[in-house]
Amino acid sequence: MTDVSVPQTTRADWTSDQEPRWCPGCGDYSVLSAMQLLMPTLGVRRENTVFISGIGCAARFPYYMNTYGMHGIHGRAPALATGLAVSRPDLDVWVIGGDGDMLSIGGNHLLHALRRNVKLKILLFNNQIYGLTKGQLSPTSEVGKVTKSTPMGSVDEPFNPVSVALGAEATFVARTHDMDRGHMQEMFRRAWEHDGAAFVEIYQNCNVFNDGAFAAITKKDKRKSMLIDLEHGMPIRFGDNNERGVMMGADGQLRIVDVDDVGVGNIIVHDERADTPTLAFALSRLAAGPFLPTPVGVYRAVESPEYAEQVSRQIAFSQEISGPGDLDALLRSRTLWEVS
């Protein structure tokens, strides 16, 4: 895929002249750095790269990339991006949004972009709170969350974004977090390589309204015991000494076990290319929230016909069998009569 004629670039080439305006210490900065540093390694041209966002803190992202960019309206980034990707399959289109943007007001568009398999790289910055409107409940906030709009604690069950994406049968689903640049870059690169809709959930810390929401699993000293790295073709193991693993019980449920107790042969081997999303979905349900051991990495990456390519193919096929459109012939395609 890499075009050798693409000039070498550096981070500076991918950085716009606009000063980021996120709160100091926001997780968004580390996502931005990861992206700006990744881009020169992909061998792509800036003018062929587009970032499209909705509304929210994360949605400021496009302003800081020296590419084409559109800051859209709340929730609609996947729909705006679908129009661009379907009409211009030559572009790399990235979609940026937060949990409120993509799972609340724009939930419908996310689902449909995923099920259609439009070639979009969708990054969902999940901080489990509304930041730009200053601290209300989000659709990923935990039950009982006390916020400005839920002073007695929320009674809403949250969405699990990875489960939602798998439920929509997304062909690429991954999860990463803002404390590990290398892991983020690996997930973004995999998303970029995917020929179809690629969904990446980023656990992202909002240090002002929801500080430490993911600290129990993403702090450096916790990662080994709390993050379950998914690697294709490898037994799903984690822990300071890889002593724990995931196995399927006789009831069909996944559970975390000590490897020594069950034997390594009983630990599930991760298959991101499985035809059905069933096991990936089960993995997404392993942790009730980011306070229990949580799988990160690529849950699912399967090949499936890409939407825009099929649209283009129908046009080509139609021109092949009917010839290119001829307006004068079309206007004369029904019953005609002459008046002299």
Next chain:
Amino acid sequence: MTDTAIRTSRPDVQELDRLVVRFAGDSGDGMQLTGDRFSNASAVMGNDLATMPDFPAEIRAPAGTLHGVSAFQVQVSSEDISTPGDAPNVLVAMNPAALRSELHRLEVGGTIIINSDSFNERNLDKAGYEANPLEDGTLDRYTAYRVPMTSLTKEVCKDLGVKPRDAERSKNFFALGVVSWMFGRPTAPTLEWINVKFGRRPKVVAANTAAFNAGHAFGETTEMFHSTYRVPAAKLPPGTYTSVNGNTALAWGLLAASQQAKLPLFLASYPITPASDILHELSGRKNFGVRTFQAEDEIAAVCSAVGASFGGHIGVTTTSGPGVALKSEAIGLALSLEVPLVVIDIQRGGPSTGLPTKTEASDLNLALYGRHGEAPLPVVASYSPTQCFFAAIEAVRIALKYRTPVVLLSDGYLGNGSEPWRIPRSEDLPDISVEFATAESLLNGSGDSSVRPYRRDPETLARPWIVPGTPGLMHRIGGLEKEDGTGNISYDPDNHELMTRLRAEKVERVAKDIPPTMLDSDGLADLLMLTWGSTWGAVTSAVKRVRAAGGKVDHAHLTHLNPLPIDLEPILRSYAKVYLPEMNMGQLAMLLRGRFLIDVHSVSKVQGVPFTAGEIADLINGALND
């Protein structure tokens, strides 16, 4: 069998200038198709015509009920006409419900052709008749012909191997045969059409052909009719003609716009009555390079069109009133991004779900003002079915040239109504192409390598159209207020006022670039009839009628509702009286009164049906005598 004596002599042939026929039956009786075929045969023999389908929103309302009645009205004429006619001269009623719901429309003394087989107790009961109207004198004021269409159709299909139940479904072709004979329509176009349409089902071809021929022969041989009628060919300008409805003409206009702009079309829509046929038509025209996208909702439809426009395609979304309401925020985004977008509203009765299959022109305020903030945009309205073709090209032209969303208003009456059309040649259509910005065109001479996506054309105030993929012009834009020139986010108070005024001024400047008000004047009238949209048809007919009787009245028509043509104000000021009929509660009248302080007299009709020429003629005569 009939209420007239069977005559042995040939019936008289009477010549008519015009004839209005209304076909009415159950939703499943195929009345739309029957009407359409009658219209087509009339067009082929050179009549001018205008049609109006009138059907219920339910796909299959319970058979035989009043709310399941589906009707199709057509006026055929030897003159140039502009409406489907007022009171029908002839009513074809396939069942008691059709008779009951449509009889009141028929002119006194008019002709009714009835399928007498359907007047059984059960159907009479469903239609709410206590006594049989064929026997109780209900029809005394009309000339009624009772024809046992169902049984005669079954009879002729008996030897064709068609099951009686299937044969019964061909009874509309029997009716069409009777009416075709009565009005001297040629049979060849209908027979040919049956062959093409049902070619893959030979039994259906056989049954429909047999029923049609039997109906025609029935008219000829039973000689039950007093007279037959002939409507001579109209004196239309020479050329090649076809018959087309408004939605098809509009879809073709979008294809023409794409060709004349040399840009691909991207049509994104969510299914909605009465606009869906545009999506259907274009989705079958992929060889024109059109990408059609059935979105998950109205919002996704408009947003994906905006995305496509951002990428250099012609982004279009088609819908009706409820859809425009949902799209309002995204139209504002396109307006703020200053990218081309065409929003097509095939208006229907509102508010809310309203009257999905009935017509209204009550979305004018929505088109003009239905966005938050100061958000003016150009509004174009089509006025006849075939003019939808040119209105579509005009809407695209303005959107591309001024990088703005444009609302094109049509309505259900225009969308579903059809008329003959002298086919234009594509070489006569305007070139509406525009240039994309390049690094050379945008940066050259500025001595500045920074991209200024809001550097405006001094004449049109349009900003450059910079599409992704263009080297050296990477930039970011969005719905936040932008700094003049750079497009960077700006909260500066003076800049916001400047940008608000620039966006408004850009739309105002479109006024220099549109045709003048359409004015039909003989220079002597004190009364001006002003119209926009489909009301043009009824007023055009009415003005002709009044003038023929010696009345002095002029007619002005607006194809552009925003900005208004520059000559409109002086025109309005030159009349003592200005009457403005609208299929709403006076939306344009209020605007004109507010804008010009002119006492425009509003005339409203919100009944889900268009004004008739008769109503307008009465209105004009009343105003002249006032």
